[in-house]
Amino acid sequence: MLLSSQYAALGVLLIAPTVLVFCAVIVYPLVSAIYLSLFSIYTPTLQGKWVGLDNYAKLLASGEFWGALRVTLVWTIGTLVLQLVFGIALALLLHQNLVFRSLARGLILFPYFVSTVVAVLVWRWLFNDLYGILNHVLLAAGLIDMPLDWLGQMPNAMVSLILVGAWKYFPFVVITVLARLQTIPDHLYEAAEMDGAGPVARFFDVTLPQLRDVLLVVILLRAIWDFKEFDLIWLMTGGGPVTSTQTLPLLVYRSAFGLNEMGGASAVAVLMMLVMLVFMALYIRAQRQE
Amino acid sequence: MAFDSTLKTGVSRRAVLAGVGAAGALAATSFSTPVRAQQATLRWWSPQAAPAQREAYLFQIAQFEKANPGVKVLFEPTSDEAYAQQLAAAFASGQVPNIVTHLPSFAVQDYWAAGLLEPFNDVITALGPQNFYEGANRIYEIDKGKYAGTGVGNTAANMLWVRKDLMQKASIDAIPRTWDELRNAARKMQGGGIFGAPLPYGRNSMTSLIFIGVIHQAGGQVFTPDLQVGIDTDKTLAALDWYKSMRELCPAGATNYSWGDSLTAFVSGATATGIYAGRVLANVTRQNPGIADSITCAAYPTISKDVEPWTFNDFPSVFIPKAAKDMEMTKKFAAHLFAPEGYIKQLLAAPGHVLPVLKPIAADPNYTADPIIKKFQKEVDLMAASAAGGYNLGFESAKHKPNTKGGKVVNSHVIAEMVQRVCLNNENPKTVLGETAKKIEEIMKS
Numbered sequence: 001m002l003l004s005s006q007y008a009a010l011g012v013l014l015i016a017p018t019v020l021v022f023c024a025v026i027v028y029p030l031v032s033a034i035y036l037s038l039f040s041i042y043t044p045t046l047q048g049k050w051v052g053l054d055n056y057a058k059l060l061a062s063g064e065f066w067g068a069l070r071v072t073l074v075w076t077i078g079t080l081v082l083q084l085v086f087g088i089a090l091a092l093l094l095h096q097n098l099v100f101r102s103l104a105r106g107l108i109l110f111p112y113f114v115s116t117v118v119a120v121l122v123w124r125w126l127f128n129d130l131y132g133i134l135n136h137v138l139l140a141a142g143l144i145d146m147p148l149d150w151l152g153q154m155p156n157a158m159v160s161l162i163l164v165g166a167w168k169y170f171p172f173v174v175i176t177v178l179a180r181l182q183t184i185p186d187h188l189y190e191a192a193e194m195d196g197a198g199p200v201a202r203f204f205d206v207t208l209p210q211l212r213d214v215l216l217v218v219i220l221l222r223a224i225w226d227f228k229e230f231d232l233i234w235l236m237t238g239g240g241p242v243t244s245t246q247t248l249p250l251l252v253y254r255s256a257f258g259l260n261e262m263g264g265a266s267a268v269a270v271l272m273m274l275v276m277l278v279f280m281a282l283y284i285r286a287q288r289q290e
Numbered sequence: 291m292a293f294d295s296t297l298k299t300g301v302s303r304r305a306v307l308a309g310v311g312a313a314g315a316l317a318a319t320s321f322s323t324p325v326r327a328q329q330a331t332l333r334w335w336s337p338q339a340a341p342a343q344r345e346a347y348l349f350q351i352a353q354f355e356k357a358n359p360g361v362k363v364l365f366e367p368t369s370d371e372a373y374a375q376q377l378a379a380a381f382a383s384g385q386v387p388n389i390v391t392h393l394p395s396f397a398v399q400d401y402w403a404a405g406l407l408e409p410f411n412d413v414i415t416a417l418g419p420q421n422f423y424e425g426a427n428r429i430y431e432i433d434k435g436k437y438a439g440t441g442v443g444n445t446a447a448n449m450l451w452v453r454k455d456l457m458q459k460a461s462i463d464a465i466p467r468t469w470d471e472l473r474n475a476a477r478k479m480q481g482g483g484i485f486g487a488p489l490p491y492g493r494n495s496m497t498s499l500i501f502i503g504v505i506h507q508a509g510g511q512v513f514t515p516d517l518q519v520g521i522d523t524d525k526t527l528a529a530l531d532w533y534k535s536m537r538e539l540c541p542a543g544a545t546n547y548s549w550g551d552s553l554t555a556f557v558s559g560a561t562a563t564g565i566y567a568g569r570v571l572a573n574v575t576r577q578n579p580g581i582a583d584s585i586t587c588a589a590y591p592t593i594s595k596d597v598e599p600w601t602f603n604d605f606p607s608v609f610i611p612k613a614a615k616d617m618e619m620t621k622k623f624a625a626h627l628f629a630p631e632g633y634i635k636q637l638l639a640a641p642g643h644v645l646p647v648l649k650p651i652a653a654d655p656n657y658t659a660d661p662i663i664k665k666f667q668k669e670v671d672l673m674a675a676s677a678a679g680g681y682n683l684g685f686e687s688a689k690h691k692p693n694t695k696g697g698k699v700v701n702s703h704v705i706a707e708m709v710q711r712v713c714l715n716n717e718n719p720k721t722v723l724g725e726t727a728k729k730i731e732e733i734m735k736s
Contacts, residue, residue: 044381044406129543130560152491152545153714240493241545242710257375258701
């Protein structure tokens with residue numbers, strides 16, 4: 001009995017650091033955000049008053065929140081799908097016996113490594129209506145008469161954002177999928193070939209099922225990261241034109257530091273978290289049922 | 291405290307210049323000077339951080355550090371579009387800079403109203419209130435006798451810049467005075483890869499600030515003198531109508547233009563007219579000297595000749611956060627920024643862009659001898675006069691009370707959004723204007 005008590009105390013002692021760290025980095029910020037969302041707080045002074053659920057009521061009644069949620073979903077789904085398509089395609093290509101394969105595998109990571117600020121500056125120059133190479137090439141090819149406004153009108157702004165997002169983050173899909181591809185046993189492909197399966201059938205019947213687990217993780221992680229993406233969108237369009245590319249993280253930033261309403265911003269952040277939790281729970285449940 | 295800002299007659303120019311020189315010296319001595327070296331690190335924020343300006347700041351810093359052993363000054367650039375967010379975070383965290391320069395005066399009014407700033411009276415006294423242009427400090431006197439900051443310069447931010455060579459080619463005799471004339475001129479000059487104007491249509495502060503000017507150029511206002519929302523009028527509708535009609539004369543990317551893009555469009559020769567402050571002079575001289583002899587500026591046109599021009603002066607400021615460490619040394623540094631040698635270097639880093647607020651500096655041969663100032667004396671004089679009679683949302687006219695929510699209205703982008711909804715989305719102007727007025731009312735009440 002005494003021994004088991006000692007073991008229990010030791011167990012608590014050993015687990016305590018983990019619990020403390022968890023509380024410090026997860027529980028405290030979470031509780032703080034929820035707590036702040038119940039106040040009206042002026043950001044520079046952090047002083048305010050209790051308003052209860054008013055911030056939530058105002059948000060849910062405002063078109064701005066729902067508009068930003070819709071934009072966030074369009075951006076997340078759009079860029080995620082492209083990341084997966086490009087990522088899997090490139091991973092399959094880099095899995096072949098190519099000349100300079102190692103070099104190509106290294107170079108493919110370049111967009112992922114380059115700083116977002118630098119990437120956005122480069123893309124903004126490419127998209128520039130007066131000096132951008134994209135408009136220059138399209139004009140020279142006679143495809144357009146006047147320069148296109150890539151970032152200042154819809155749907156161009158959203159399409160441009162999704163494309164740049166896909167370019168920036170698809171290497172993550174490439175490296176994770178490529179790692180899994182290298183562990184798929186060859187005999188599965190040999191057996192499929194003997195059964196008369198062509199390249200397409202082998203992809204859908206062998207490769208894709210083998211990638212399922214890794215894709216589940218990739219989709220989960222990338223969906224979370226894309227859902228809360230801030231810097232790329234802020235630097236590319238600032239949320240415009242009007243609010244056509246204003247996602248929820250931009251709304252949080254604008255509320256907290258543009259309008260100096262920290263309470264309202266916290267309420268958006270908490271709702272963002274809830275939306276993500278609901279989507280992730282549904283997604284994982286659907287995967288398990290399959 | 292009331293300052294007598296008029297120069298007494300009978301004081302010679304030499305004496306005035308000597309006075310400012312003395313002000314610089316005074317700046318170094320009027321705050322209690324420690325006998326032993328004092329260890330301190332001061333942080334200086336400014337959105338005006340072009341390479342030449344930074345070089346001038348470093349000169350001022352080096353001078354100050356030399357005169358104050360043990361003191362280190364760090365210059366940290368911010369930006370016109372992001373300072374509000376950065377300062378909000380700085381105030382909230384308590385990690386404030388010691389001194390902030392070149393922010394628009396309405397930002398200072400906003401922070402003062404929230405009790406976040408140190409009164410600037412000591413610094414103004416050290417510099418000599420009589421050395422400032424008349425009325426230069428009135429916008430900072432939000433509470434009677436207490437100054438939230440002072441001007442580090444003046445800027446006429448919405449001047450109309452034109453290319454005389456293109457005007458001649460298009461057989462345009464005179465610089466446009468009214469909106470119709472400007473639109474016709476822009477239409478005539480547009481072509482061959484050159485657009486008529488680089489007006490901003492982005493969701494940013496430039497669009498808000500420029501369009502506030504356009505409302506005034508239509509004879510309207512955003513607030514009444516007693517700070518009731520007064521934007522929902524036919525005059526604003528006329529402003530929206532004209533601004534929308536100019537869209538086809540601006541580059542496609544103007545939908546995302548902010549200050550830098552608009553400036554570059556004119557300087558590079560991509561547009562026949564420009565809307566900007568005096569930085570055009572230095573940039574054209576350095577980056578596109580081929581058009582330097584052809585450019586000139588005028589006050590931005592108005593709806594008709596009956597409406598006087600309205601110049602947007604953001605009154606580039608200098609202020610000190612109340613939570614700044616080493617307050618005495620900070621004030622000493624604030625005063626040092628106006629010491630003639632360094633201040634003139636700072637002003638000449640972008641000649642004609644930030645104009646002096648101290649009368650003797652404007653007359654100082656070291657300032658007036660600058661080749662760009664000399665070459666464009668007429669334009670610089672016009673900008674100085676326009677800026678002196680200029681206003682902004684924190685102070686819309688001489689009749690208006692200081693508006694401590696002006697910064698919040700600008701940073702909320704409600705005015706830029708109104709422009710975008712009407713000009714880009716073709717929404718009903720009356721409906722959009724009504725909604726915008728309500729949003730501004732909510733901001734004022736918050």
